Amino acid sequence: MSKKIILIVGPSGVGKDTLLKNIKNKIKANFVKRYITRVPDENESNYFLQEEAFKILEKNNFFISTWNAHNNFYGIAKNSILEGLNIISISRAKIKDFEKQYQKVYTINITLNKNDLKQRLKKRARESIEEIEKRLSRSYEKIEARNLIEFENNKNLTESVEEFLKLLGQINED
């Protein structure tokens, strides 16, 4: 066995979290947790770190990749990557960090046409209309990745989950 990394990227609202939640008990894979410098809310299973500790670990090369969002630091640790499939949901800007450090990195770009995406964001109702428009306008930049696979999440959830599992199975066999 070897370490395989599957990066899940895609515009906000396309269904990344939903797909991952629905496959969690159906596939043998390591769903990699993040380190965050804020207390996770009850839906998350991330590791909490004080900022000072985060900085020390960062300086000592503990992380593969780190980023900053909304005044908090986020990181994925090297020791979180295990033998077999490792599934990580990440911003497209961080793909290179993984490709630099690991051989077998696959990037799955989850896609959806803009109209349906807008409907889903509206229905989810997590952001204001202005914020939704902002997300839509930055959602279709080109992605550069070594092994890029497009996955269109445009079927009903049951079908999409099944197709997604099939794709992961193929990557596992590769």
Ligand SMILES: Nc1ncnc2c1ncn2[C@@H]1O[C@H](COP(=O)(O)OP(=O)(O)OP(=O)(O)O)[C@@H](O)[C@H]1O
């Ligand atoms: N195949 C599908 N069919 C219909 N609705 C879906 C499907 N997949 C996801 N959704 C719905 O779309 C909305 C957005 O999904 P989700 O929150 O998983 O997106 P996300 O890509 O993780 O977004 P973000 O990057 O903003 O966290 C949710 O309300 C979810 O229930």
